[in-house]
Amino acid sequence: MAVPNVVLHVADVHKRFGGLHALADIDLQIEEGQTHAIIGPNGAGKSTLLNVCIGKLAPTSGTVVFDGQVLTGKKPHEINQLGIARVFQTPEIFADLSVLQNVMIPALAKRDGAFKLNLLRSLDSQTTIRAEAEDMLEDVGLFGRRDTLAGSLSRGDKRRMELAMCLIQHPRLLLLDEPTAGMSRHDTNTTIELLKKIKSRGMTKVIIEHDMHVVFSLADKISVLAQGRIIADGTPDEVRGNPKVQEAYLGGTHQ
């Protein structure tokens, strides 16, 4: 049996905020092509873990290794250029630019790198980038709204556009922080469909999620976080059957 290729390895990570032990002894291995969900009750440390992964927070001890490179201490743009894209809990978009421009900007980042003084060529002449962005918008169902100001989209559409902004970079790893938070059931379902579509392309994903419906329809593997520790790890069925998880999390919400 082939050894699965580990894309992201969180090794022995601890994070303390003053007296609070927010993350303790976290050890996670995300395998290539998998959708790995991290779940847990409020305050379990899910967002802290994600922020440690992308270098927004430095761990107190331990390392995060992506594809052989240590991520700790790297700047956000360096981490992105390595091939990690992130969808935020509240969509981070360019509200006063058009939808098409929102998607063209990350495409340019992928092509031109972290900095390029591209002064004298016109943006309209970047036909490849434009076509790529339009294809991507077609994929997420926003092609018809490409000239709308991004700020005037509905929350669900903003999220889909943000996903398009990440996907156009063809990242090796996509991090999603509660991708369906605050969405209606209908929007949640279209987002799940979209994420399933991406999954079929073999992109590795880490999803932080609250919504069990989302988690169990998408995840290949689930890690359950409670009070800063991983209390269970495995396939959805294993996790569902784990008494510790039911006690800490599922039980609490389903009674």
Add this chain to the structure above:
Amino acid sequence: MNALLMSRRDAVTLAIFALVVLTMPVWLQPFGAAYPGLMQKFAIYAIFAIGFNILFGLTGYLSFGHAAFLGVGSYTAVWSFKLLTMDALPAIAFAIILSGLLAVVIGYLSLRRSGIYFSILTLAFAQMCYNLAYSVLTPITNGETSLQLNLRDPRIIDSALAPRPAGLPSAGLFGHTFTGLEGFYFCAAALLIAFFIAQKIFASPFGMMLRGIKSNQTRMNYTGFNTRPYALSAFVISGMYAGLAGALLAVTDPLAGAERMQWTASGEVVLMTILGGVGTLIGPVLGAWIIKYFENIFSAFNEQIVSRFFDFLPAGAHEVVTAVASKFVGEGWNLTLGLVFVLIVVFLPGGIMEGVRRIAHLFDKSRRAPKAPAKLSTQPAE
């Protein structure tokens, strides 16, 4: 070749803009502003404002110290006149390079912060430059008396090429000295080039990145952009624009004083940009023209002119209106400008250009309006 291409819309804008600028001596006549000294200022301050807008309008970083670059441009140009030649081109080249270098230093330090802290830092640096020009750097800047041409200046290149004329020379191009409207047309040409480059920047991927920084810096970082060098480039480019404007001020009048670097001068370009419309190409130019017009024409009005203007009013009202109105002209021109500024910011937050857009929108509507009922009538009545 590729670098000269632009969209049809931009090309039309540039053509109209060129026409407006080059015919200034004609259409400014009825406004009493068609004299070279003022028209030169229109062109020069328009360049200053266009450059400022590349930083403020595109990236959203509000610099309160751009007059420092204007001043450095002027000093550099005057030194080029004194030491080398009265030709305008080397003076401009040195001024742009030096103000660009200063912008690298100030920008590198100031851009470590954003928002109000960035503004305060730039203000502090500009005031430092101003005070240095008055104190320690007096050997270079000539302090309070301002830097001027002198009969004993070496002017190495000029002296080598031709015998020195008697009296103080003035600036020119390739041995020809500017007279009459030539100085204005030289500044106008510089303005058109500056405008063209700004158009290219606005339409380029680089311009889009700057807009991205203004819109959401966090997303730019997580999208893989290193935003610092982008913002610094914009800062340096706008500093070079200011240096060009400063050099042109020296070309039209070879004299450089420290007051050109004072914070009021930095504030003026902010006013110009906001008055005209932040982030638009034409707006800052309009803002610059309006402010310079007020400064030069309104300040020249006196009580007699106002009194004659209100001659049609009955005796009692005439005195009252004249007394009130005369407070707003002459020395009080700032009062009028302040009033106009407040009205525009309150009712047209996007500046004059927003007003233009609203009017254009109204016309669009009224043109479409007659069609709508016609369409309705074609519906069959069921």
